[in-house]
Amino acid sequence: MLEKLLTPASIAVIGASRKPGKVGHAILANLVDAGFQGEVVPVNPAGGEILGVTVYRNLEEYGGKIDLAVIVVPLMAVKDAVREAIGAGARAVVIITAGFKEVGEEGASLEREITELCASRGVRLMGPNCLGLINTHHKMNASFANRMPDKGNISIISQSGALCTAILDWAAGRDLGLAKLVSIGNKADLDETDFLTAFADDDETKVIAGYLESIASGDAFVRAAEAAAAIKPIVIMKAGTTASGGKAASSHTGSLAGADIAYGAAFKRSGVIRAETFEALFDYATALAMQPLPKGDRVAIITNAGGPGIMAADAVENMGLHVATLGEGTATALKAKLPAAASVGNPIDVLGDADPERYAMAVKAAQEDESVDAIIVILAPQAMTSPAETARTVLERVRMVEVDPASPPKPVLAAFMGGKDVMPARQEFVASSLPDYPAPERAIAALKAMVDYAKWRQRPPRVVTRFPVNRRRVERIIARHLRIGRLQVNEAQAKEILGAYDFSVPAGRLCTTVEEAVEVAGGVGYPVVMKISSPDAVHKSDIGGVRLGISDAEEVRDAFDLMMMRIKRKIPDARLDGIYVETMCTPGREVIIGMKRDPQFGPMLMFGLGGIFVEVMKDVTFHLAPITADEALQMLMGTRSYALLKGARGHAGVDLKAVAGTLQRLSQLATDFPQIAELDINPLIVGEIGTEPAVADARITLAEQRIAE
């Protein structure tokens, strides 16, 4: 779809300049220097020749057809240049020029006009305000970057042009090649989602790495990323994570579900590997590009020094991987071939005087051991050590297995420590696609990313259960609220909505008179609970608006009068729906489940233990809706307090599947009704196996309806 952009046969550079130092010169020079095989058509009203290439005054003078136009003219001339490019048959346009949306409303308006112009002609637009793009396999450098990387198999998507240049310089420093690099700038048309899809299908790309500050469309991103991650790994660093999340939220879920948590949930759902730092982005990407995925998380550590071996074992455990228990055969084999003082446990200590052969032998033993999934090779340069030769011998050993179809290859990552003596070894490794890290901890963090991604790839197929529900009833209740502009749904109505979706709601009704309350209490059965219902009393219990365990008609009367009196005294102007009377739930463990609609990624479900666990410990998990039964269980297991649900010493466990089922129902409700902005069921009372979780209290906030433009 984007082939005219990524692999054009002819490129016009509109705004080509003869002045070195000008961006319009740099782009032309880069195209020429990279040895682009197609037609390069510089356009400049002055005509003439630049760098030996004929310059046309305009594309009409050139007369031929172009695939791609790179535009570097001043802001006010950009629109005409786009028109000219389209006239010459361009299917894709890259606008380098800045001064658009990022500057203010005037620029944004111009940007919109240009975007519409392109869209109306079916022309794809990259930028504006970007660095351009590079395709090493097409010998194309249509950017004003200082460097052209070597051919490689990592493709980069970056929302920051400056970061592209840092990435290129970083890759040069490590002698690492890249496949494609796109600087997406203001994302007027093409954005991260388009390139995820394009790179997923690109045979020259093995890993997609991205730097993003925002995502244009959450939904489209999740779909594209999930599809792409099923084919190849995606590593993304998302900046701006600490930007304050939901500030004026009306629910617990809302106040806990910040934007960063939504990104995390979206990445997790779609198999995107998240890099927390700039270095991690490349640490992970190189490991994934260079080595096969591990089958499990059992790590063998080979080292010529005790200290770094301990460091590595620490890191393996801290990151939740496992130090492999080597098979007996391995120990015997190692013992036979290593000096007596060597450790044949794991870490395998080949000793300070280890020669390359001893390393190769240890790697072979680990490769052949069925209880090992991945191998970390550590070297500290000592008096007898030959780092480069050791690297070569290890590489030979690794290649031997790669060609042996009987034994599936295991990932091998190196951590050759030091700065100068180990440099030749590092170059050997990178040239032969074995990732090398300056410290064991970084190698193991990269391995952890591989393990997580491999697990995601092996996840069971996602089947979302659809429960039979009364959707019509919910539609009616919501419509009624929206008609009168009431966005807070009171407890009675919220419970009616949940009841329609077959949540287990205690029998109850909103009452406006004492006599009605007594009648309802008798009907639902004692003991009952009474709660004030007013849109102006958000924290009901703070004003004495909740009474539990009421056991007869007289208590109902007393409670009714008392609550009415109190609310009038404390909030004189309160709008009052009445008093909600319901049968009291069987006591059990209190949990909270909730939903917040993220502006980017849609409904996000939350789960946590109730009360202080949410309010103080913030011990909650999130997942994008819709969720599967397995994902619902994962949400329970992801909390630190899970042990309490499962049943700790002296406490019986709860019906975990029933809680998961309730989360799935909530998922369905949230997916069915985009009108619901936030929802808290707090507490949901859960009991032992065989019981249905009961909705003790619920609150729903509807979204402000946008008026059609």
Place this chain on the structure above:
Amino acid sequence: MLEKLLTPASIAVIGASRKPGKVGHAILANLVDAGFQGEVVPVNPAGGEILGVTVYRNLEEYGGKIDLAVIVVPLMAVKDAVREAIGAGARAVVIITAGFKEVGEEGASLEREITELCASRGVRLMGPNCLGLINTHHKMNASFANRMPDKGNISIISQSGALCTAILDWAAGRDLGLAKLVSIGNKADLDETDFLTAFADDDETKVIAGYLESIASGDAFVRAAEAAAAIKPIVIMKAGTTASGGKAASSHTGSLAGADIAYGAAFKRSGVIRAETFEALFDYATALAMQPLPKGDRVAIITNAGGPGIMAADAVENMGLHVATLGEGTATALKAKLPAAASVGNPIDVLGDADPERYAMAVKAAQEDESVDAIIVILAPQAMTSPAETARTVLERVRMVEVDPASPPKPVLAAFMGGKDVMPARQEFVASSLPDYPAPERAIAALKAMVDYAKWRQRPPRVVTRFPVNRRRVERIIARHLRIGRLQVNEAQAKEILGAYDFSVPAGRLCTTVEEAVEVAGGVGYPVVMKISSPDAVHKSDIGGVRLGISDAEEVRDAFDLMMMRIKRKIPDARLDGIYVETMCTPGREVIIGMKRDPQFGPMLMFGLGGIFVEVMKDVTFHLAPITADEALQMLMGTRSYALLKGARGHAGVDLKAVAGTLQRLSQLATDFPQIAELDINPLIVGEIGTEPAVADARITLAEQRIAE
């Protein structure tokens, strides 16, 4: 004290060899190559000359006096060599030879003999099984390392010789100098503590960096580290952190207080900066060696690219530092001098085309802004960027302030991103002592270490309160237990001990008959609590051995008989002390305080909220005893559940000072009685301000007494 070791006038190399590749050759060659100014005396029975230096058959032949002997002879000849060295007047001996304690009992025995020999003659011993030592300021390389570092101001203590070589190679790769490097090997005599003390007094050492796997003596380490850290920063990486901690602990405190937590507590107490990774060790050490300490935690970020600026701001917030709010004057000054599109907020975006002057101007503005404590300078190499020139200009600016006594200097750390184009800038920085990092996150992690250390330096003086207590009574109870070899102290006796230290213990007594129980209950006042007391019933409530809220004599009788019956049925052979009857505490918030004596660092105090907070959430804090009032409060504030103590919505807070006071009493008890191995007060019931925390249950375990050898 160690000057004959660190700055000897003459060095004998006993076991000098003429064969290149041999360790005995490498050491001599290193001494010669480093240009050692004193006398070098190679000793080898073959005599002759090596590398132009006369070799003596033995030290008698040499005849002169030596300060230091480096011994590289075979294992069985080491003792004689040591004797020979002592005979020639050596005050310090370095044993390179391996095969001692690290190999087995035979080696350990030989090591002890040699250590005693040295001790009896007042000679200090480094090693055995080590790499040797380096002192760049003394032009001495008495090691078999491959490299001699340049002069610098970081001194290294390493328990791993191999890691020393990795460190030297790493320093060479960064063109970084070192002051001293010691490889402490088996630590037969000299250990980390000796070198902490020596380097604290060493004018050429500005920062002490260490790699440790164990600590020889916890007490001595804490004292030496605290004294040294008051003079200069100490950064230590401690490996082996995940090694399983207390396995068979008899208390909650014991099971939560692993060895790694003890190291953490010891480092925190003594001001040691802990590096979690190998890279962090040097990231922190270089920052501390090169830049002044910040006065606070408000960070200004200067960048020529938006993306990295966001990354840096994220990292600042994630690490608990603050993105400074720039003063108004700064904004005005920046606005006047930066292009219109530049951001004069923080991060200060000097734009992609920033020249060196623009950077210098931004640095100057941040230096002069009183709301800034530290400055991070970020550069992404773009088309117009001159990294090296920018580095030089920034350095000039930084030096300008350094010589201005009116404005105290602020730390400046750089993150010039990339690999090749930025390399010349990195060299400029390191040559002029400005730390540079490959990514903003690492610069900011180093800054965080500086901020933490600066805070430790500014901490209030430690004053430990001593309460008047009845120490004799506790001595008697403990002696009675130890005489009969009973290490578990029952609740009644534990409460007597605590009572003697003025903890608030509910009135109560151990009863052996029903009538006694009724009498005691009447005496202490209803309602009472009854609890079975048996060394064989550790989890009393699990066997129905606890009854609360007993309100009259008849209930006492029933409970007594029931408990007796139950324990006989459930644990037929149980030894039975009786039933403990006490008045019931006023309900309140339940917390746990405890103590575990760490084999290395002595009594470690624990605090946490009771029940699930400890058992499930593991939300506890630790501190080495003795503690001050301030440290006790810090322990409370360090828990995630602190908000509950302070008083969250709808809940009154507790008397925090009273809880802190109870912790201080516990600290005194733990310090006074090394016989106490573990202690749990669980729960301690704490109430609102003005109340004394009450010991509802307590358990004490005494230490197995070692028989004098």
